[in-house]
Amino acid sequence: MALPTSDTRVTYPDGALTSTGTVLHIEPRADGRAAVVLDETAFHPVDTAWPDQPADHGVLVSGSDEFEIRDAVTGVIHEGVLYLGRDLPVRGGTEGWIFVVAHIVDGPGPAVGDTVEIRVDGEYRRALSAGHTACHLASLALDAALADAWTKPVATDALGNPAFDALAIATSRIDANGSVDVYRIGKSLRKKGFTPATLDDLAAVELRANTLLEQWRSAGGAIRIERDAPELSARRTWVCELQGGRTDIPCGGTHLTDIHQLDQITVSLATNDIDGARELTMTTSTR
Ligand SMILES: [Zn+2]
Missing domain, CATH: 2.40.30.130 (Elongation Factor Tu (Ef-tu); domain 3)
Structure with a gap:
């Protein structure tokens, strides 16, 4: 055939x-x-x-x-x-x-x-799109919340903050109306200038991220996927007109069309130590 x-x-x-x-x-x-x-x-x-x-x-x-x-x-x-x-x-x-x-x-x-x-199934797609949009926003908010944890200049994210998400991400899973991102803070991240002690006051990091997320959510902002071609392997970019700047993130998924469509978005953070490295888990929920 x-x-x-x-x-x-x-x-x-x-x-x-x-x-x-x-x-x-x-x-x-x-x-x-x-x-x-x-x-x-x-x-x-x-x-x-x-x-x-x-x-x-x-x-x-x-x-x-x-x-x-x-x-x-x-x-x-x-x-x-x-x-x-x-x-x-x-x-x-x-x-x-x-x-x-x-x-x-x-x-x-x-x-x-x-x-x-x-x-x-439109209802399930909508829930996955909400989860994916929230996941991108949460990673940008986490980068901003951890901006002071760096002692050396490193690569930056779409908003100009040190790119913790891109540098430390281990796995990212999107669900209906939420996501779970796991980050690994080991020797290589410390060498790049990340201060793990910043995570000792996890409640403060979480509060900074959630405050920013609520600012972005209430301000709203258009979202679209930009692409050059309709083929599966063509490069696609998530573009969001966020309060504080326009962001571009490579992305193969689906999204809402405006941040305003989210009624709520919050993250919760947890850490645990594994084999000399620290693992940070960010659970994002939205509706
Ligand atoms: Zn994505």
Whole structure:
């Protein structure tokens, strides 16, 4: 069966919840399910290289058949082989590789050549978008709250504060209306000039971050995803007109269109010590 020769075009960065596409490829899986690749989709897949935002929920409709989409993952095609999920051998954007969205449905699924409709669960998408927007704002607020903890000049974030988030992040997970970010404060961060003792008064850091978040939230600010092309592997940037400056952050996820759409956003911080390093966990919740 011929594999697609170009990237899946994705419409979720613009907020689309439905799309119509042609089935280009069906890959049967050992578990009886099938991976369905379309030319275009509104369905946000989990990004295997940086799995921060989970896949959407929704259905794929082909004529009178409706398939629940059990999962959606990014896949890559190289020399006639489709690699899915954790098998991905390279990161996005690599020259000569084709990047696709694989919708996982119960087998055998639709047929190659079918025109199908994608319908995304709008309520769950909205909750993930709120969680993702809040996650970006929280990381910027944490950078600002920890700005005085640095004794040497380091790389800065979109607002000009020392980039604690970018330099210390270990994992980031977005949920419906929230996120959990884990940071590692070890020898290399201390060498760069970070003072771990700043985290001894965690309540003060938390208060600074939450005060800033509430200022930003109440002021509001437009959000959009900028991109040069509709292909899955094209570079996308989260742009937010924040009180205090415009921010640009590379991002493959989905977002709200204005900070004002959040009724509340708060972070809570916790630390624990593991193997000579300190771990900071930031839990963000919003609604
Ligand atoms: Zn993002």
